[in-house]
Amino acid sequence: MSGGAAQPGTPAVAAARRVLRPPRGLTALELDPLAAISARGFLVVVAVVSLVCAIGLTVTTADQISSWPLAVLALVLLAAGYGWFVRSAFRFDLGVSNDRFAVSYALVAIATVLNSLSCLGTNTLVRDDWGLVTIGLVLMAAAPFRTSAELGTYTTVSVALAGMLAGLHWFTSLDTSIPLAVIVLVAAAPALALGLGSVGYARHLLLGIYAERLDQAENRERQFDELRRTFVDDDVVGSIGSLREEIVPFLARIRQSGTLTVDDRVRAGVLAQTLQGAIAEARRSDSLADHVSALVDEAGLSPRLHEDDRATLRALLIALNNSEHASRQGITLELVEGEDDRFGVVRCRSDDVRALRADVLPFIRMARLMFRRAGEQVTDDTLLVQFDIDRLA
Amino acid sequence: MTLQIAADVDGVATSRALARAGALLACVFLGVTMTVSALFIPVTGHGEIVVGLGALLVTGIGVVGALHVRRFAAAVALTLLACAGLYLFALIATGVSVQVPGPTPSSDYVLLSMPEFAVLVVGISARSLRKALALGSLAFVAGPGFVQVAAWQQGMPRAVDIPVIASYFALGLFVTALWLGRRDAARGTAVMSGAALAEERDVALERFSTRASSWLHDTVLSDLRALAATEPGPLDSTHAQAIDRDLANLADVRLILDAPGVHGSATRALVAVPALVGLVRDAEQKGLRIRVGGDVPAINALSFAVTRNLERAITECLDNVLAHSGVREAEISVMSSPSELSVMVSDSGVGFEVNDIAEDRIGLRVSVVDAIADIGGSVQIWSRPGAGTAVFMTVPGGQS
Structure with a gap:
């Protein structure tokens, strides 16, 4: 039996469940790629809130700014940092790697320093420095994308930076009636709170999803056993x-x-x-054909597709069938094997192709994650999803 | 990448993670407020600040409780408890502030804003968007709202706390964005999980069917043909034994399905160890059958760098099995100790003379040894012509 001692429900899963220990270096999104949908939306909102907060506080505390070039440059860098972050999050081929997030974080951190320096000597209230908040908010947005250990390191850097900037303002300020410790604590609190929050979120989300993964493995094993039992009890091979x-x-x-x-x-x-x-006759008919009006597969690729690729295709076809803007009669699947390549095309006719595309967009994204190359095209009355087939079972 | 993806379909994992994040955030803001307030006790000489610290503790208990309870009514009650604690603290803090000589701060000063931020997060872990927004709004009215009442009662100059109001709206936006995204993801995940299960069902049935067909073809069908071609007369012992075997197996077909390969891919067994899934799946796609055994979950405890290099080395070993061993089966065994972890990749193929490695097998020596040496590990290769190959890799970091 393949898998030997590591069968689900036995040693590997049981041991992992006894001490829930997700792999180090793993992010929640690596376990649950579909969660990227909510993570990206959350990131965009955090980016918008950060920029609005920065611009708003810059305008409302204009009297505290001693250097407008630095203040404007800080805003530009903040926008660049979030822009890079958002771009990375929406790039399916790259994703928010540690390196790419480090670039975003560095830009936001430099923006924080410039924001602080732009009001050096004229700063009356440290709490009005937007950089001290945005350097924590960027960690919050990163929570689903990066590991808790990395976020812990960034939190330490953020807190140290906030503390140093607060100290700098205290030493350059004429008013030292408030103790330095209080100023530093107040300045570092947002970064510490948001940073620790992001660490907790990343760690517990990963733990929760990992536990869910183990549950799913047990469900699959149960399904396998049930199928085996039914196969044995009811039939051997068809007739x-x-x-x-x-x-x-x-x-x-x-x-x-x-x-x-x-x-x-x-x-x-x-x-x-x-x-x-x-x-x-016991050769089973192809169940992918159940979801389409026509399956064109002259090369007999369908049964040879990798099971993950078939599942992705099946999910896309189910989503198309479930949409109120399409019906099974309008869906075709064509699998083609050329001399050098293999590819597939799903065609779906619809009265409202754009609405149909919106309905199935998460599944098109999933196809992009699973196939090396996949894309969609909208014509007058048809949605086309094309994908390359690189692997066979 | 595998469709054996985990997913937080019903949002439980996300809610718990948000609860933990909210609790940490609130604790930091409340902790800083308590620390700063405590620093003011000797400066102002007002001992009643200690009561205020106790009130902040109650606020913390209320916030953490509201974040973790599942029942909405309990969350509302704990939110009100948190707000009551905040109100009591505000009464004491504003009272002391107006009595201390010097300029009196207004009601938006930082010592009041920080616990207000802490209270605002109570709704983020609620299991529906409506409840999340309702709890957040309740906290906003009963928290910062009553802080303003306390400031008015103590005669403190009042000011609109812009950061707190902005935080309330920002939190509302964050929660809404998360919920809307999660709703789409949950819909997609449910369909995707259903499709993956359907696919697994198809694959399993096909394997059962293929195995049973193959067995029937090789035994019963073959024996029936042999009988049809046999001259009438007494059965010889060969036919009799064949019929006995066929009758036994037809009576209990479970024996047929217990054959190797019927259980499918080893990656199904590696769900708890994502680091191995990709490389095992790739090797299987290239035609290798892999057995995995030993303390496999211990791989999860390795650091990211060690895991990455170990993956590279195992991949190289499996590529070598495919390219040179002459067999299509390999075994991966994992052994761990408190300080190190060992992985052995072995096959029963043609083997080779270790001290006489040809240029085309340099990958085994260079890639594997380099990858493992880079992370402070060691490699031993055992092989003899005709006796298979075993590559034993030891890396730092075992059972945690």
């Missing part, structure tokens, strides 16, 4: 189940008599022929 009722008494009679008659020879020949036909 062979009923053939068994003819073959077993025949063989038992011959074995008991110990003699083969002429009639037995004829009967054996007939049963062999029937059995051969049943085995040939």
Whole structure:
């Protein structure tokens, strides 16, 4: 049996469940790519809030700004940092890697420093420095994308930076009536709170999704066992189940008599022929065809597709069928094997193709994640989803 | 990448993670407020600040409780408790502030804003967007709202706390964005999980069917043909034994399905160890059958860098099995100790003379050894012509 000692429900899953220990270096989005939908939306909102907060506070505390070039440059860098972050999050091929997030964080951190320096000597209230908030908000937005350990490091850097900037303002300010410790605590609190919040979120989201993954593995194992039981109880191979009722008494009679008659020879020949036909017919029809009006597959690719790719296609076809803007009659699937490449095209006719596209967009995104190359195209009345097939089972 | 993806379909994991995040955030703001307030006790000489600290503790308990309870009514009650604590603290803090000589701060001063931020997060972990917004709004009215009442009662100059109001709206936007995104993701995940299960069902049935067909073809069908071609007369012992075997197996077909390969891909078994899934799946796609055994979950405890290099080395070993061993089966065994973890990749193929590695097998020596040495590990290669190959890799970091 493949898998040996690491079968789900036995040692590997059981051990992982006893001490829930997700792999180090793994992010929540790596376990649950579909969560990228909510993570990206959250990131965009955080970016907008950060920029609005920065611009708003710059305008409302204009009297505290001693250097407008630095203040404007800080805003530009903040926008660049979030722009890079958002671009990375929406790039399916790259994603928010540690390196790419480091670039975003660095830009936001420099913006924080410039924001602080832009009011050096004229800063009356540290709490009005938007940089001290945005350097925490950027960590919050990163929580689904990066690991808790990385976020912990960034939080430490953010808190240290906030503390140093607060200290700088205290030393350059004429008013030192408020103790330095208080100023530093107040300045570092947002970064510490938001940073620790992001660490907690990243860690517990990963733990929760990892536990869900183990549950799903157990469900799959249960499904496998149930299928096996049903297969054994109800049938052997399609019509062979009923053939068994003819073959077993025949063989038992011959074995008991110990003699083969002429009639037995004829009967054996007939049963062999029937059995051969049943085995040939036992080749199951392709269940992907259940979701389309026409499956064009001259090369017989469908049964050879990798099971993950078939599942992705199946999910897309189910989503198309579920949409109120499409019907099974309008859906076709074509799988083509050329000399050098293999590819597939899903075509779906619709009265409102754009609405249909919006309905199935998450599944088109999933196709982009699963296939090396996948894309969609909207024509007058048809949605086309094309994908390359790189692997076969 | 595998469709054995985990997903937080009903939002439980996200809610718990948000609860933890909110609790940490609130604790920091309340902790800083308590620390700063405590620093003012000796400066102002007002011992009643200690009561205020107790009130902040109640606020913290209320906020953390509201974030973690599942029942909405309980969350509302705990939110009100948190707001009551905040109101009491505000009464004391504003009272002291107006009594201390010097300029009196207005009601938007930072010592009041920070616990207000803490209270505002109570709704973020609620299990529906409506409840989340309702709890957040309740906290906004009963928290910062009553702080203003306390300031008015103590005669403190009142001011609109813009950062707190902005935070309330920002939190509302964050929660809305998360919920809308999660709704789309949950819909997609449900369909995707259903499709993956359907696919697995198809694959399993096909394997059962193929195995049973193959067995029937090779045994029963073959024996029936042999009987049809046999001259009438007494059965010989070969035919009798074949019929006995067929009758036994037809009586209990479970024996047929227990054959190797019927359980499918090893990656199904590696769900708890994502680091191995990709490389095992790639090798399987290239035609290798892999058995995985030992303390496999211990790989999860390795650091990211060690895992990455170990993956590279195992991949190289499996590529070598495919390219040179002459067999299509390999075994990965994992052994761990408190300080290190060992992985052995072995096959029963043609083997080779270790000290006489040809140029085309340099990958095994260079890639594997380099990858493992880079992370402070060691590699031993055992092989003899005709006796298979075993690559034993030891890397730092075992059971945590």
